[in-house]
Amino acid sequence: MICDFCQQQEASIHIEQTVNGLRAALNICHPCAVAQGLTPESSAQFNPAAFAEILRRQQLSQQARICPNCRTTTEMVARDGKAGCPLCYTVHWSQLEPGQWQRSRDWDLRHKGKEPLRHGQRKPKDAAAESTPAAVAPAPRPAPQQKKSSSAPPPPPPDPIPEETRLLPSSDPMAELQTALRHAIADEDYEHAAAIRDQIRKLREGDPS
Amino acid sequence: MSPEEFHRFVSSSPSWLREIGPEGDVVLSTRARLARNVRGYSFPGRATAPERRELRDLALAALRRVRPGIFAYVDLDPLDTQGRRLYHERHLLGAQMIQALPYASLAFSSDERLSAVVNEEDHLRLQSLLPGLQLAEAWKQVDRFDDDLSGRLDFAFDPDLGYLSACPSNLGTGLRLSVMLSLPGLENKDEIPRVTKAVEAIGFTLRGCTGEGSAAIGATWQLSNQSTLGEAEESIVNRLQDFTLDLVERERAARRDLALHTPLVLENVIARNLAILSASTLLTEEEALCILFVLVAGHATGHVQRLKLRNIRSLIVHSRQSHLHHITRCDEDKHDQARCRLVRAALEIAQWP
Numbered sequence: 172m173i174c175d176f177c178q179q180q181e182a183s184i185h186i187e188q189t190v191n192g193l194r195a196a197l198n199i200c201h202p203c204a205v206a207q208g209l210t211p212e213s214s215a216q217f218n219p220a221a222f223a224e225i226l227r228r229q230q231l232s233q234q235a236r237i238c239p240n241c242r243t244t245t246e247m248v249a250r251d252g253k254a255g256c257p258l259c260y261t262v263h264w265s266q267l268e269p270g271q272w273q274r275s276r277d278w279d280l281r282h283k284g285k286e287p288l289r290h291g292q293r294k295p296k297d298a299a300a301e302s303t304p305a306a307v308a309p310a311p312r313p314a315p316q317q318k319k320s321s322s323a324p325p326p327p328p329p330d331p332i333p334e335e336t337r338l339l340p341s342s343d344p345m346a347e348l349q350t351a352l353r354h355a356i357a358d359e360d361y362e363h364a365a366a367i368r369d370q371i372r373k374l375r376e377g378d379p380s
Numbered sequence: 381m382s383p384e385e386f387h388r389f390v391s392s393s394p395s396w397l398r399e400i401g402p403e404g405d406v407v408l409s410t411r412a413r414l415a416r417n418v419r420g421y422s423f424p425g426r427a428t429a430p431e432r433r434e435l436r437d438l439a440l441a442a443l444r445r446v447r448p449g450i451f452a453y454v455d456l457d458p459l460d461t462q463g464r465r466l467y468h469e470r471h472l473l474g475a476q477m478i479q480a481l482p483y484a485s486l487a488f489s490s491d492e493r494l495s496a497v498v499n500e501e502d503h504l505r506l507q508s509l510l511p512g513l514q515l516a517e518a519w520k521q522v523d524r525f526d527d528d529l530s531g532r533l534d535f536a537f538d539p540d541l542g543y544l545s546a547c548p549s550n551l552g553t554g555l556r557l558s559v560m561l562s563l564p565g566l567e568n569k570d571e572i573p574r575v576t577k578a579v580e581a582i583g584f585t586l587r588g589c590t591g592e593g594s595a596a597i598g599a600t601w602q603l604s605n606q607s608t609l610g611e612a613e614e615s616i617v618n619r620l621q622d623f624t625l626d627l628v629e630r631e632r633a634a635r636r637d638l639a640l641h642t643p644l645v646l647e648n649v650i651a652r653n654l655a656i657l658s659a660s661t662l663l664t665e666e667e668a669l670c671i672l673f674v675l676v677a678g679h680a681t682g683h684v685q686r687l688k689l690r691n692i693r694s695l696i697v698h699s700r701q702s703h704l705h706h707i708t709r710c711d712e713d714k715h716d717q718a719r720c721r722l723v724r725a726a727l728e729i730a731q732w733p
Contacts (some may be wrong), residue, residue, distance in 0.1 A: 176592060240420075241422040241426050241427075253426075253546050253548075254423060254424060254544070254546055254547075254548070255422055256421065256427075257417055257421075257538075257544040260541055260544055280552075280607060281609075282538070282540060282541055282551075283610060284525070284553045285612075286537060287537050287543075288530045288531055326686050
């Protein structure tokens, strides 16, 4: 296996770590391991703090550039002027300078106009609890108590709308924020999603790479 | 469609083109188009073939549920370029769809006024096409269509960016409105550059009638909104309606002015085009379109009353490459000859000399 760092030499050190059930792996050649402070030149000892730091940097840079859903990178978006999937706007939007996407001056504007109707919609998680069919705006989670009135007509059977099957589980063990963001978006919890997006922005700004 | 139905479809012309709508002396047709995408699926240009297939099946199922028995469905996969071009010529498909990726489909109502394309640049493009100036009605049609679909498909939406689309130029409402205009008066009075400036100043664009980046032929232009973000749909509809009505009045004034002061100018243009038609033995697609649009304008100004407007308008579709191919069944190298014969026969114009 080739070294993750120099991409040239054969990796002589392979490290695997499992955090919260997620696996992280690093393949590195000896000179690069020494250069990264992972191991002293003369011994086979291993510095776990340096390893954690390397993983953190790797994943931060990946988070910043690759859409977890469609794997489109920021560079691809800038080059083609097109997003790969709806989630790309969350992932890449703040990464791009104005002018990199067409009509970037529009970015100062906020959407005005209609929103998707949600009537008849059955979100997989809330399907049982959903009882109001005509909520125009994304509503907060339905109240726990449900009307059990026998006179009310039964709600129509749920449509076979598939779950968010395309949102693949992230392979990055430390991409907790991205995962949380995707879940928030999938749940239409936009306030929470915006808060997470801000956290990601802060992280990126603090990241020297 | 059965072979007979297909033959009827090809040899008829779309009602939005054949009929004369409001302000029909200047406005030929109105189009409203909405870009919509389903949350959780990659956009068609980035999606894998299985993803596109899954999305197509999902979208077609939704279309069948919200408009049962209304649409004819066309699977674009088995069609060659000539077969796809046919739908492009009827304004049911964008030009880029002639080379579409696999798992693309088209659904359209029998009068072709309401249609949907699956797996174009976006997952769904919803379209309403109406004769004359009917922006509010066209918007109402796609708005309702969109509402019904949004109950069955989870459309990707962001409170700040609006409806999410593959190209950021469609963010926000995803609504593109356009009107096809015949402006021989303003063109002859060299007023188009001034009109273009006014159009751009308020965020609209004026282009040649056959779409992006094309020059106007036969004094026919397409006016559309440029921006989709930051302005509500009704506001775009109203602004475009007001501007178009203003343009219609200006065009009528220009025609009146020409008729009063230089009555021979328009007559000359039309006479020359009729002469070309009767003296030619070959006619390219663009030449035919140019002559036909001039005749449409000439009909509005009262110069070619002896020709049937319905026939002229139908020829705008029937003289196009793929329609000609399906109607005449002749080889491609004989198209120009067949086109010339077809146009002349339909308009009952005898050959020169």
